[in-house]
Amino acid sequence: MRKNYSYLALGALVLASCVNDDTTLDMKGMFSNNGEPVNVRFAQSKAYNDSVGEIHLNMGADAYTIYMCTDSHITRKTHKNLDYFMAQYKAASSPKLALHLGDIIDAQKNIPCADSIVHYAGQTKKDTLFLTPGNHDVYFKQWPILRSFFKTSAYWFDTNNGTKKLDLFICLDSADGTLGTEQMKWLKDLLAAKSKEGYRRIIVFTHTHLWKLDDSQGHTSNYALEEMYEITSLLSQYGVECVWSGHQHARQSVIYKGVHYLVLDATKDSEKGQSYVTVDMGETINYHYFNYPPVE
Amino acid sequence: MKKNLLLLVLTLCPLWLMAAGNPGFGERGYRLTTMVEYSYNPVWSHHANLDVQALIPINPHFEMEGKVQLSTADVYTGAVQIRPKFEVPVGEIFLEADMMYRCVSRNETSDMTAALAIGYRMDYISVTIGSFSRILDDWNRDWHTDESYVVEPFNLMYRLEVFCRPQTNPWNLSFLFSNVDDYQMERMWQPLFGVRAYYDVVDHWQLNFGAQCKPTGMFHLDASFYGATLRAGFTYKF
Numbered sequence: 001m002r003k004n005y006s007y008l009a010l011g012a013l014v015l016a017s018c019v020n021d022d023t024t025l026d027m028k029g030m031f032s033n034n035g036e037p038v039n040v041r042f043a044q045s046k047a048y049n050d051s052v053g054e055i056h057l058n059m060g061a062d063a064y065t066i067y068m069c070t071d072s073h074i075t076r077k078t079h080k081n082l083d084y085f086m087a088q089y090k091a092a093s094s095p096k097l098a099l100h101l102g103d104i105i106d107a108q109k110n111i112p113c114a115d116s117i118v119h120y121a122g123q124t125k126k127d128t129l130f131l132t133p134g135n136h137d138v139y140f141k142q143w144p145i146l147r148s149f150f151k152t153s154a155y156w157f158d159t160n161n162g163t164k165k166l167d168l169f170i171c172l173d174s175a176d177g178t179l180g181t182e183q184m185k186w187l188k189d190l191l192a193a194k195s196k197e198g199y200r201r202i203i204v205f206t207h208t209h210l211w212k213l214d215d216s217q218g219h220t221s222n223y224a225l226e227e228m229y230e231i232t233s234l235l236s237q238y239g240v241e242c243v244w245s246g247h248q249h250a251r252q253s254v255i256y257k258g259v260h261y262l263v264l265d266a267t268k269d270s271e272k273g274q275s276y277v278t279v280d281m282g283e284t285i286n287y288h289y290f291n292y293p294p295v296e
Numbered sequence: 297m298k299k300n301l302l303l304l305v306l307t308l309c310p311l312w313l314m315a316a317g318n319p320g321f322g323e324r325g326y327r328l329t330t331m332v333e334y335s336y337n338p339v340w341s342h343h344a345n346l347d348v349q350a351l352i353p354i355n356p357h358f359e360m361e362g363k364v365q366l367s368t369a370d371v372y373t374g375a376v377q378i379r380p381k382f383e384v385p386v387g388e389i390f391l392e393a394d395m396m397y398r399c400v401s402r403n404e405t406s407d408m409t410a411a412l413a414i415g416y417r418m419d420y421i422s423v424t425i426g427s428f429s430r431i432l433d434d435w436n437r438d439w440h441t442d443e444s445y446v447v448e449p450f451n452l453m454y455r456l457e458v459f460c461r462p463q464t465n466p467w468n469l470s471f472l473f474s475n476v477d478d479y480q481m482e483r484m485w486q487p488l489f490g491v492r493a494y495y496d497v498v499d500h501w502q503l504n505f506g507a508q509c510k511p512t513g514m515f516h517l518d519a520s521f522y523g524a525t526l527r528a529g530f531t532y533k534f
Contacts, residue, residue: 030514030515030519031511031514031519032519032520033518033519033520034518035518037520038520135513135518138518139518175518176512176513176518176519176520177512177513177515177518178338178512178513178520178522180338181338184338184339211446211448212448212451212483213446213447213448213449214449214450215450220485220515221483221485221486221512221513221514221515222483222485222486223512224337224339224482224486224510224512224522224523225407225480225482225483225486226337226339226340226523227338227339227512229339229400229402229403229405229407230339230403232403232405233402233403233404233405236434254444254446255441255443255444256432256434256443256444256445256446257434257436257437257443258438258441258443
């Protein structure tokens with residue numbers, strides 16, 4: 001009987017640690033897909049991409065600025081850092097574009113609360129803010145809600161100066177901790193084709209980061225080892241210059257196989273010392289980190 | 297910290313209770329094991345592996361193990377393990393030091409891991425916990441650039457195996473939960489689930505079977521099936 005109490009206490013402890021102020025976590029997700037798996041999301045995304053055609057952004061110049069943030073984890077109560085980021089982005093002088101590297105929301109049904117971004121998704125051709133989904137955005141069967149706003153989770157777009165191509169951006173859906181078979185094949189084919197088109201640089205952005213360099217990432221998981229070996233090799237083979245990601249809420253910079261892997265700080269209101277990044281895209285790339293003002 | 301201690305006590309107490317009254321372990325002799333595996337994952341697709349393992353007991357308190365795996369996925373792995381062990385009134389405590397080198401030839405990558413762990417086993421259960429470090433390196437690294445190898449200095453290593461019969465029984469069936477196996481050391485949030493069985497056919501020969509499943513995204517709370525391995529082979533006990 002005592003043994004049963006011990007197990008009960010242990011179970012209660014684990015479950016209690018999984019409840020936040022917005023909702024309860026559905027622990028079934030630890031053992032099965034809690035919605036559409038990545039292959040299904042990719043198929044739907046590809047169908048959307050094919051239906052709307054390619055996105056080519058005319059920046060009007062060789063140099064432009066990218067505003068980049070990740071892991072805003074907005075709740076129904078607070079999204080001040082994300083609003084601040086969007087205000088900075090909108091106030092900046094052109095040419096510019098913005099990237100959000102996933103985990104826009106913290107838990108279920110918060111996507112519509114991100115009203116500063118939901119109506120401006122670049123992949124829907126409404127604006128120049130491009131988003132990639134994180135695990136928090138898709139688990140608990142949220143993909144249909146996310147899809148209703150952002151339409152696609154894996155896509156590419158490029159920039160030009162009006163006369164010639166500049167940079168290629170590839171967005172990958174890594175919200176399940178894997179790219180899945182179909183997306184991996186698409187990535188290979190895309191890189192094989194696009195690497196011959198004379199882009200100034202190729203950049204990949206996605207949510208899940210590749211390395212576990214320290215303990216800052218808490219319980220966030222990475223890709224399986226087999227996939228990590230393959231992705232790093234593939235990106236290097238086709239001359240990808242940078243991979244930008246989030247997920248671990250702490251900045252990290254690694255150059256491996258000639259590719260620069262940059263992980264950003266989070267934009268979450270409740271975390272201290274977080275930042276967003278602006279990237280000067282010209283003949284060289286320069287990164288600038290900006291801390292968010294303290295959240296009251 | 298207090299919460300962690302409470303968890304440790306809650307976990308260990310039932311183990312001691314389960315062990316009460318069970319006999320100790322016999323001394324293991326030299327063993328040579330050969331296994332063939334069928335394996336699948338989305339990146340390496342369907343592939344086969346050949347495993348060879350040798351267990352070398354140096355004395356009653358110290359044993360060594362050497363392991364080699366050759367894979368048709370163009371990945372080759374070698375590992376050495378040393379294991380000091382001490383019998384306690386109930387069960388056995390052991391230390392493990394592991395060195396594993398994975399030559400990922402298909403991606404021209406070296407994956408080197410070193411682990412240190414402590415374990416405790418009784419008739420029906422075996423628990424190991426420790427940490428390991430990883431160094432990933434590119435075969436073609438340019439020494440004249442900022443390019444570098446990648447060091448993952450700390451990873452938690454854990455392994456829990458529950459047996460249906462006492463471990464000295466001529467046959468057994470066990471269930472495993474771990475982030476490492478004989479030929480890979482996954483990150484701590486990437487667990488592996490396995491089942492193993494053995495049967496002592498005659499004095500020196502033992503049949504071995506096993507299966508392993510690797511999900512991905514468990515701690516993204518959006519788990520999906522990633523890979524599986526089926527293995528069969530035999531052990532010759534000298």
